[in-house]
Every structure is written in C-alpha cells, then in structure tokens.
C-alpha cells in the first residue's frame with residue numbers, strides 16, 4: 001500500500017506540468033487540498049477581481065481532480081497538520097511561492113511538519129529560473145533587467161522542459177462535498193458580468209489562450225504588442241499568475257511554434273517579456289519590501305500630493321478627460337485587464353501628471369486586475385514611478401495624447417471603451433477639447449457633461465513633476 005501524500009495547491013492550479021503533483025503521484029496516494037489564507041496575506045490578501053478568478057479556477061481544478069479537491073479557509077499550518085493526522089499522510093508536497101508572507105509562512109510549516117516526522121518537499125512550479133540560481137560573477141544579485149536576463153538567465157541552464165502527463169488514478173476520494181461557495185469569493189455587487197465574455201479561468205482556458213496566441217499573435221508580437229486594439233498579445237497573465245499553465249509550457253510551446261513559422265525574432269521578444277516576469281519575482285525575492293518601499297530611497301522625500309481624492313477618483317473611474325487614460329481605466333473596470341502599453345501610460349499619468357503616490361495606483365490595480373500579482377504589480381509600479389531598480393527615468397513622462405496618436409491612431413481602442421466619443425473623427429479622438437463647442441455638439445459631445453474636460457493641463461503638470469523631481473535631487 002502506497003503512502004498518502006498531501007498536495008497543497010496554491011498558485012499552481014493545474015494538473016499538467018505540476019512538479020508537486022507529479023512527484024506525489026509517483027510516490028503515493030494523493031490528497032489534493034486548497035486553503036484560502038487571508039490572514040497571513042495581511043494587506044496583500046487577494047483583491048476582488050482575483051477572487052472572482054480563483055472561484056472559477058478552483059471549480060475547474062476540482063473537475064480535473066475528479067471532484068476530490070478539499071477546500072479549506074484559515075490557517076494552513078493547522079489545516080495541514082489536522083488533515084495529515086486524519087488521513088494518516090506521511091508527506092506534504094507543494095510548489096514554491098515567492099511572496100514574502102508566503103515564504104515566511106511556508107518555511108515555518110515546513111519546519112514544524114518535519115519536526116513531527118513528516119516528509120515535506122517543495123518544488124519549482126512557477127518560475128523558469130529560481131532567483132538564487134541567477135547571480136553575477138561576484139555572487140551579488142542583478143539590479144538591471146538586460147544583464148539579468150541576457151547574461152544571467154540565458155547563460156544559466158535552460159528552463160526545465162514540461163513534465164510528461166500523469167495518471168490521476170491515485171487520488172484519495174474526498175468524503176466532504178466541494179463547497180466552493182463557502183469561500184465567498186464572488187463579488188456581492190454585480191460588477192463581474194463582463195468578465196465571463198472575456199475569460200475562461202482554468203487549465204483548459206489557459207491552453208486555449210496559449211494556442212490561439214501561437215496561431216495568430218506570436219508572429220506579430222514584436223511590434224503588435226504595443227497596439228492596444230490589436231490582438232497580438234497573449235493575455236496569458238491571469239492564467240500564469242494562478243498557475244493554470246506553467247511558464248515552462250509557454251516557453252517551450254512558443255519556441256516550437258516560432259521554429260515552425262520562422263518567427264525567431266518575435267520569439268526573442270516574447271521570451272524576454274516572460275523574462276520581465278522572472279525579473280519581477282527576482283526583485284521581490286531580494287527586496288521583500290518592494291510592495292511598500294521605494295527601492296530608490298531618495299523618493300521617500302518626493303513631494304506627492306496628499307489631497308488626492310478628486311483626482312484619484314477621476315483616474316479610477318476613467319473620467320480624466322484624456323481618452324487613452326480613460327479607455328484604459330474603463331477596460332480595467334469592465335474586463336479585469338488592461339493592455340501593457342496603456343498600463344504604463346495610465347501609471348505615468350497618475351504619478352507624474354497628477355503627482356499621486358504610485359501606491360494609490362498599485363492598490364487600485366491590486367483590487368481590479370485579474371492578473372494582480374505582488375511581484376509584477378509592485379515592480380512595474382516602481383518602474384513607472386521611476387523609483388524602482390531598473391526604472392524608467394522619472395523625467396520620461398508619457399504624453400497621453402502622443403501615446404494615443406501613436407498606438408491607437410484610428411481610435412479603435414478609445415471607441416471600444418468610451419462610446420460617448422465614438423462619433424468624434426480620428427483627428428480629434430485623442431484631443432476632443434480642440435474642437436469647438438458647436439463641432440463637438442455635432443458629434444454628440446458636450447465637454448464637461450457627456451465627457452469630462454481634461455482635469456489637468458499636460459504642460460503645467462509635466463513641469464510640476466520635473467520640479468518635484470529636482471527637489472529630491474537637491475535635498
């Protein structure tokens with residue numbers, strides 16, 4: 001008779017290429033479990049959009065596990081110890097997670113369970129390279145992306161190839177019903193209705209999304225990825241965040257497709273974006289304060305505005321009067337996602353034109369993004385604000401009008417999310433205020449009524465940002 005092994009699912013909600021599950025299936029009878037732990041997560045417990053995704057992803061995972069996923073809520077150290085006793089398990093396996101609160105919690109659980117005689121093993125199920133495997137020649141860690149990725153990662157041993165499929169005939173049947181509603185993950189207000197049109201959480205949805213990207217997006221990715229109305233990005237981020245697909249599966253599947261279609265150039269670009277994901281985790285691992293503290297401490301003196309409420313609320317609601325900003329913020333609210341180019345532009349606008357602290361933005365994204373990820377969100381906001389490790393220089397201020405004109409020249413993205421501007425001609429779609437009141441009326445727009453007038457002047461706010469920056473330089 002084989003031993004019982006608890007497999008603790010976390011951000012690896014898949015059965016394929018899941019190292020912990022794979023090893024457990026080889027060595028024993030599997031007891032699969034998911035535990036919602038809002039307590040240890042503290043300030044970074046999952047936001048509303050992530051909870052929606054998790055709800056559906058767990059349903060999909062439970063189906064793949066033949067209805068045998070055990071669900072719990074609370075302190076995992078107690079849950080696992082109790083479950084191990086009840087099921088006479090001899091081992092606990094999980095795939096590693098890298099949030100500081102998880103590292104702390106998991107290390108304690110490992111120690112405690114080992115003391116009690118259990119075998120505890122953790123595996124790499126969500127990164128291409130472990131942070132501690134990528135170091136400079138002098139043993140220190142990288143601070144800048146390009147050398148991290150090109151010298152560090154690409155010269156390290158290649159990422160592990162996806163594991164062979166497993167037989168799931170060794171799962172111990174669950175005696176308790178799968179009560180997903182007990183986790184209370186779905187929003188109480190009806191705000192998620194559009195999510196269903198855009199997303200299919202779960203491993204099948206992840207595989208379909210990857211396959212559609214490989215068929216139609218990858219070859220155009222290098223340039224196409226900058227245009228928010230074009231279908232050349234993968235939209236894999238929530239699937240990757242919840243581990244419904246591994247980065248290894250994505251890395252190797254895209255490499256095979258690129259080889260078949262001679263798209264090596266596009267592949268290099270796509271792989272380097274996966275590299276940014278690795279770099280975000282790397283930064284979080286070496287800077288556990290990344291979500292809360294400026295990496296460049298001189299930004300601690302930055303004179304952020306404190307009377308934030310009206311501008312912040314206009315930004316959150318997509319009512320700033322700058323069409324590309326408003327389209328992005330509305331895309332986020334409606335679909336739980338925002339295109340990367342637009343994330344950078346709305347981030348720059350919040351931090352540089354409105355002079356609001358990047359943490360306001362990071363918090364709002366945390367609640368609204370389906371792919372909200374502590375590593376990528378924190379590292380990206382620090383990058384946008386200019387205070388991160390390898391950040392966009394603070395003086396590089398995205399101009400929302402020129403960004404819109406360059407990357408959405410026909411206004412397709414704007415019209416999709418701001419229907420009240422849909423009749424405005426392309427020439428003015430990014431600058432409706434340049435039309436006269438009569439002309440605007442012709443297109444059904446009354447500035448300040450049907451669509452807001454710009455809430456700040458771009459030139460003045462840019463100068464104010466540069467002045468604020470020079471104040472921290474001189475201090």
Ligand SMILES: Cc1cc2nc3c(=O)[nH]c(=O)nc-3n(C[C@H](O)[C@H](O)[C@H](O)COP(=O)(O)OP(=O)(O)OC[C@H]3O[C@@H](n4cnc5c(N)ncnc54)[C@H](O)[C@@H]3O)c2cc1C
Nearest residue numbers: 233234235236237273276277340343371372373376377380
């Ligand atoms: C202010 C700001 C906040 C962000 N917050 C998050 C977040 O919470 N979660 C998140 O997953 N990404 C975040 N990103 C990074 C990026 O915008 C998204 O990963 C990307 O838009 C997801 O779309 P996609 O899957 O189509 O990406 P693709 O372009 O198809 O890229 C493939 C994968 O590579 C990874 N990736 C791509 N770009 C980046 C990047 N710049 N940084 C890290 N990983 C990247 C993602 O896992 C993505 O799914 C943020 C970016 C900014 C500017």
